[in-house]
Amino acid sequence: MITKHEKKRRIVGASAFIDDIHHNKWLLAMSIPGFIMVFLFRYLPMGGMVMAFQNYSLYLGISGSKWVGFRNFVRFFSDPFFPRLLGNTFLLGLFDILWSFPAPILLALMLNEVTIKRFKKVTQTITYLPYFISVVIIVGIMRSIFGNENGVINDGIHALGGNVIAFFNETKWFRPLYIGSGIWQNVGYNSILYLAAITGIDSQLYEAAKIDGASKMACMFKITLPCMIPTIAVLFTLRIGSVLSVGFEKILLMYSPATYSVADVISTYVYRMGMLNQEFGYAAAVGLFNSVVAVMFLLLGNWTSRHLFGESLW
Secondary structure (H helix, E strand, O other): OOOOHHHHHHHHHHHHHHHHHOOOOHHHHHHHHEEEEEHHHHHHHHHHHHHHEEEEOOHHHHHHHOOOOOOHHHHHHHHOOOOHHHHHHHHHHHHHHHOOOOOHHHHHHHHOOOHHHHHHHHHHHHHHHHHHHHHHHHHHHHHHHHOOOOOOHHHHHHOOOOOOOOOOOOOOHHHHHHHHHHHHHHHHHHHHHHHHHHHOOOOHHHHHHHHOOOOHHHHHHHHHHHHHHHHHHHHHHHHHOOOOOOOOOHHHHOOOOHHHHHHOOOHHHHHHHHHOOOOOOHHHHHHHHHHHHHHHHHHHHHHHHHHHHHOOOO
């Protein structure tokens, strides 16, 4: 039985909720287009996941296609390329985290120590610009630099009397090129959040540390990095969750049959099966498997962040 005190508390809470909505009505109205977009392009397409359990036909549609249960998943798990696809996807995502995640943190820490404002602005602009270049142009630049013919690097090697290196056709060069180009493209833009976190640190902490005789390096490790941990923890968790979501557009532009053994990932396999072979149900099953594993990694990343940094998404 609800007591009078509990009933009063609920009425007060509901009244406060209504007052809050009324107070922020224009902000809530501005968020409506965003909610609509997320619903249309994120949640509504989830209904297509039923194709993973069908022998989907483009002409019959979801309602007319034959249900096959878990047959598509069994086919994928028994595919001889399954270990290679899973291994390549995981390794690319893992190496990307190991090298790409610390890079913007280091850049933000270095930019924070720059005292010449003009030099700092120019450096920030130079590091931000590659983010706004399309993937097609990025790969085109890479081929101009590392291409077998007319590539800047190979032209220099040939001029010095060396043998031309087929960067795009040798398996050992694919991952360094993929990860290195990703760092170059995203390091400046990703450092913005860390610079914002550094800007929010109370300047009195640095002043007190300087009075105590602390060096810049000591201030970095004792003040700056600990204050950045909440931001690092959130971004680390999100990065762990996307470990299997490698950028397949760049891979499609970079790889060739000669590098399939290290470059072929789940997303490119889904593209080949769905778009090229027209096996939509099978491709949907593979994509659903990838999404489920990504959620598991997100949960793992949240647990790791909570125990490693003391911060987490939930």
